[in-house]
Amino acid sequence: MTIQKFNDISAMEALKKAQSIAMGPFVFQAVAAMEELGILKALADLPPGESITREELSGKTGISLYAVGVLTDLAVTADILIEREEKDNGITGEDGGNVSEGKVCSGAIRRGLMLSKVGIYLAHDPMTRVNLSFTRHVCYQGLVFLAESLKNGRPEGLRIFTEDHDTIYPFLSSLPEKAREAWFAFDHFYSDRLFPAVIPELFKMFCPGVIYDVGGNTGKFALAATDYDSAVRVTIIDLPEQCAIARGNIKSAGREERIDVFPVNILEPDPELPGDADVWWLSQFLDCFSTGQISFIVSRIARAAKSGAILAVNEILGDRQKNDVASLVIDASSLYFTALANGVSRFYHARDLIPLIEMAGFSLCYEMDHQGMGHSVLFFRKK
Template identity: 40%
Template sequence: MAFYQSPMKISAFDAKFEAQKIAFAPISFQVARCLLKFGILEQIDTSAEQGCSLDDIEKKTELSQYAISVLIDMGLSMGLLWQKEDRYLLDKIGHFLVEDDMAKVNLNFVHDVCYQGMFELEASLVEGKPKGLKVFGDWNTIYPTLSELPDQVKKSWFEFDHYYSDHAFGQLLPLIFQAKPAHIVDVGGNTGKWALACTAYDSNVKVTIMDLPGQLKVALKNAEEKGVADRVSGFQCDLLKESQEFCPNGDLYWMSQFLDCFSKEQILSILTRTAQSMSANSELCILETYWDRQPFEAGAYCVNATSIYFTAMANGDSRMYHSKEMLTLISQAGLYVDEDIDEIGLGHTLLRCKRKPTQL
């Protein structure tokens, strides 16, 4: 994907305008969010070609005409709306904010999880720690405390995480089960959605979820509610401890949207210990979104923006990686890529890995 290999073809006049958009970006973000939250864009959308006047909008919202007008005027400047005499109609960008699920998920994630903490991005870059996380609590990283986040924050975090992974499930399950694994080790299984998808796909497979105590509690409860507690088990662990051994006897080790949560040094340690747990017939499947493998520039933009969440909010030293960086780490860990599949789901890449013969 040939992004960013040459200067943008844009006039100086337009480039200056784009610079002003960046300067006011936090304001435009909140305007778009409020236009959605108060139902203004949706109301205009349902009016179709007729459009809405300020009076029409005022009748159906709790806002004053002043509040509506300042939002509407900025919405016009942002290209969300256009005006025909005294009526307002939805433009294409506004349409996608209303109708596109990805835009909604991303917007809620940025507002609820990231927005306040992004004020501390500068300090996070300097100190290598997620300084923005302090808006939620006095924690070193976000991962052990996901279950303790405020309800709305937690909701938006999981909706963001699951939106991208869930879109890949349909393509992934046949690929994962083509070798008919009897025992899958789900490393960093979170709420257990992948484990439950596997048990629903194959009535015989057993899944062991390796994760922190808080996440395991949620995952195992979900397995019990689905009636598969006899096939889904937990392996409590802290993967950042060098002495932490991996669950043995896995036919397939699974890591989905997981390795991006760690620094390169930590990834190498995790992959090395995974390789040590694998037999000659085991395989490791890694599912990630690499910014250089995105089929569209919008995907690369979203992936690179997510790296900044890791910097300021998650742990301060991880990111969404370039695929070459991951391939290098896989090789250093004593593994090789047996199959490399792009464009799964929403820009995911699946790397199927095995141990190098010299490591057996």
């Protein structure tokens, strides 16, 4: 992470950054509206180097010229769009309106719009689009209650979706459609890219015959593992609501013979867990819990696990990133846990997480950093 000194930037640059924060919600909602109204797509579909006027955008999208104007004016100022002024070809007047056929207005100016580099990322980059959708449909409204969540240690923003649950996890399958799609797209975008790199290494090092996928969600890892190895058996350990979703996916894939589910709330006072696994796989699971809850969970796994079993912990760790962009995404996303998920967890740093796991009865034996989209996989062996 870059450490800046007080005088690293000019006063004007500092003011611009400060105003970008103060007015950031307006810019975000303008981009969201441009996407919903088809304006962003119309701009993204332009051939390279070509531009489109506001009047042409209005006609192409069916959105009023007023709406196109207020959105694109802000987008230009926010460096999302580039406005090019060019001499017109003589078929429009100086005010942008059409003129009679054959009449030439030699002084007319055509003001064309095109995506800037920032706009290109917003329109085309998969990570940016997943993050944008997750922020918009899952987090934005709930983050209004961030300070209240921090004071109370509860996800107060969850009330925008439900008042019947203390955490978001039992409610995931009941989220409104767009929020549900955005949540799972966000989760799978980061976790799915990890599997092709890590699963071969996992089998090469430990040759597991039985794997427990703790917090297995929809069954993505279980299906990937059984795709890779024709003999391995996987049991998904998760909340009953998530196991029901996973069971449907397992059936659709025809894997009922090799993938099972074990419904349980692992935070129950004395959860009964099975103990035959060679590897316990925890993928983006511990970030859903407080440090006290992590100690409880890992201690229960240590008590159930057989001697020599491997605990594989996949997490996005704030102190194991390559650049400031990744660090920004991680630290910002941590506030989702605060305001909406559970009020007490976050994306952890390795320096804080590893001691918690070792104190529960495991020893770190192998590490894989910078996997997938900034993941680290920590392998522990039961003492």
